[in-house]
Structures are given as C-alpha cells and as structure tokens.
Amino acid sequence: MEQRFETRAVAAGRPEEVGAPLNAPLVPASNFVLGGETAYSRDDGTPTWAGLEAVVGALEDADAVAFASGMAAIAAVLDQLAVGSRIVWPDDCYQGVAGLIAEGEQLGRWTSVRLPVEDTAAWCDAVGSADLVWLESPSNPLLSVADVREILAASRPDGGLVAIDNTLAGPLGQQPLDLGVDVAVQSATKHLGGHSDLLSGVVTTRRTDLAADLRRHRELHGATPGALEAYLATRGVRTYPLRAAAAARSAAELAQRLAAHPRVERVRYPGLPSHPTHDVATRHLTSFGSVISFDVEGGADHADEVCRRLRLIRHATSFGAVESTIERRAAVPGQEHLPPGLLRLSVGIEHVEDLWTDLDGAL
Numbered sequence: 001m002e003q004r005f006e007t008r009a010v011a012a013g014r015p016e017e018v019g020a021p022l023n024a025p026l027v028p029a030s031n032f033v034l035g036g037e038t039a040y041s042r043d044d045g046t047p048t049w050a051g052l053e054a055v056v057g058a059l060e061d062a063d064a065v066a067f068a069s070g071m072a073a074i075a076a077v078l079d080q081l082a083v084g085s086r087i088v089w090p091d092d093c094y095q096g097v098a099g100l101i102a103e104g105e106q107l108g109r110w111t112s113v114r115l116p117v118e119d120t121a122a123w124c125d126a127v128g129s130a131d132l133v134w135l136e137s138p139s140n141p142l143l144s145v146a147d148v149r150e151i152l153a154a155s156r157p158d159g160g161l162v163a164i165d166n167t168l169a170g171p172l173g174q175q176p177l178d179l180g181v182d183v184a185v186q187s188a189t190k191h192l193g194g195h196s197d198l199l200s201g202v203v204t205t206r207r208t209d210l211a212a213d214l215r216r217h218r219e220l221h222g223a224t225p226g227a228l229e230a231y232l233a234t235r236g237v238r239t240y241p242l243r244a245a246a247a248a249r250s251a252a253e254l255a256q257r258l259a260a261h262p263r264v265e266r267v268r269y270p271g272l273p274s275h276p277t278h279d280v281a282t283r284h285l286t287s288f289g290s291v292i293s294f295d296v297e298g299g300a301d302h303a304d305e306v307c308r309r310l311r312l313i314r315h316a317t318s319f320g321a322v323e324s325t326i327e328r329r330a331a332v333p334g335q336e337h338l339p340p341g342l343l344r345l346s347v348g349i350e351h352v353e354d355l356w357t358d359l360d361g362a363l
C-alpha cells in the first residue's frame, strides 16, 4: 500500500546502502573524482540535493528540482517562455513575482494580463490564448483561492503551460499536480524549511521533459541550492506535516477569535465562511493553513502599534516557521495598494492560548 504523506516526509530521500548514514550527508563539494555519475555539482547535483529532491518529489509523487531560492525556481519557470508569449496572472500575488513579470514585460519579453483571483469567469475567458497561466493560490496576502479546476478546464489543451505558486498552502494544504497543473513551485524557505534559517525553492512536475528543461536551466543559469541549505531544508521536511497541522489548528482557532474581536474590522482566512473564496477553498485545499490576514480598526497607525506591543509574536516578514510572526503588509514596497491596517499573521507552533494572550493584549 502506498505510504501516507507523513510517512513519505520521514522515509523518502535517505541513502539505502548497507553502512550508509541514515540521513543524506551534507556534501559541500563542487567537484568529484571523474569516472562516476557526478563530475561537477552545478551540472550533476550532489547527494545532498538529491536527498532534498527525492523527499519533496515523494510528497507530490513528482519530479522535484531544487533551486537556490523560491524566486530562482520561479524565474526558471518564466524563462521557459519564448519571446512574445502571453501570461495571465493574478492581481494579488507575491511582490517578487509581480516585479519579475513587470520587468520582463518592460524588456519586451512577454505581454501579460492581470486578473482578480476570485473572478473565475474572467480567467476562463483569458486563459484560452495564454502561453503561461500563472496561478498563486491561496494568494498572498489576501488568501484568495483560485478555482484551479475551472481554469484548467478552460486552458489550452496543449502548447500552453499552467503553473502555480503553491508556497502558501504547501503540499500538505494543496496538491496542485493532482488538480492537473503542469508545474508547481514553492519557496522552501517557508513551510518546508520551517525555521527561518535558509533560502530554498523547489519546482515539482510530472512532465519529464519539463523537469529536464528546468535542470538544464539550473545548470546554465547557476541558481543552484547551497549545500547547507539543502541539508537543512531536508531536515525541515521531516517534521513539516506535524508542524503544519499544528499551526493550522491554532490558526483556525485564532481566526475565529479575531473575527469576534471588537478591535478587528475584518479577518481573511480561507477556512472562515465569511472569506469570499471559502467555497472554492473547501473544494481545493486539504488544510486552510496557518496564515491569517486581518484589518485592525484605526488603520496603519493602530496596526503598527499592535506590532510594537506584541511580545511573543515577532515583528517580522515571511511565514511558515515554527515561531509566529506578524507584519503590516502595506508597509512593504510594492504592496502599498493593500488596506493600510492589514496585518498578515503567520501562526507558528507555540501554544494557542499563549498566542491569543499576546494578540488580545496588543489589540
């Protein structure tokens, strides 16, 4: 019988030979004695990268290609496009991706259309002529969930690529390759690493041609994983299912309490029936995740004050780590269009009552 997700996270990507170390070793090598399968790590990889790719691939029953960061993985996918391609992409997405697509458009590499995540009808109209459908779902930071199945049904049967940035849900929260997308990317800096101590990115796909093209891109462009980072990311994956499940339980509880709090104007969490894409979320996600966005009464000043008053929850960017963090997103360059008082809370694995005491006190 096929192993379950939690088991694969622990068991995959380990050396098999008698006498081998249990964990894929940390190998900081650039070159190897010639005559074997590996000569130079940028071309051929290392046992450390292979361990990370094996376990992340096992989580999605796919081929995984590891990169130096989430952005390196995303850039490698965008670089698959021929000059003059057309991209359809979401209005709410990671600011780095927005910068990269805008820059490519300015350079004349492609044209693009940006659509609201929730407007499935507009996506279905637009994707028929797209060379790349770029999804980010749930989106960051408004946590809108795209109707990936509907959009896929309207997309080109061949010739076009459908890609998703699955960083926010992670493979525990959404299995995009099962939904039918060609390629999923994630920043392993977030949930998979889980300890705010590395940068890493992984692309997963079941198309062997695409996996080979992405490996070749990594070889030629050189955005290779660091040895220590790949080792730490692999170690992070071992506990990822446990961490993510615990954090999501706490997030669901905190989202409800925040929604009832007199100083909170609005909570955006896909697990709450009040979220505009709650229905789509229940049909696509296997976990509503550990990120909550909420608007505090009083706008930017009050939101900044809340960040200053919190003691346990750290004032820091990013998400998916063991420690809870919070950030006012409109203060981030490129995100000025967001509601000024919107805070993005990444729930960690501390005790939920300690997190609530901190939040309630600061509010």
Ligand SMILES: *Cc1c(COP(=O)(O)O)cnc(C)c1O
Binding pocket: 069, 070, 071, 072, 094, 096, 136, 140, 165, 167, 168, 187, 188, 189, 190, 199, 200, 201
């Ligand atoms: C963090 C993040 C990225 C970029 O990943 P890095 O590892 O920082 O390069 C891309 N997409 C989303 C949704 C992210 O949260």
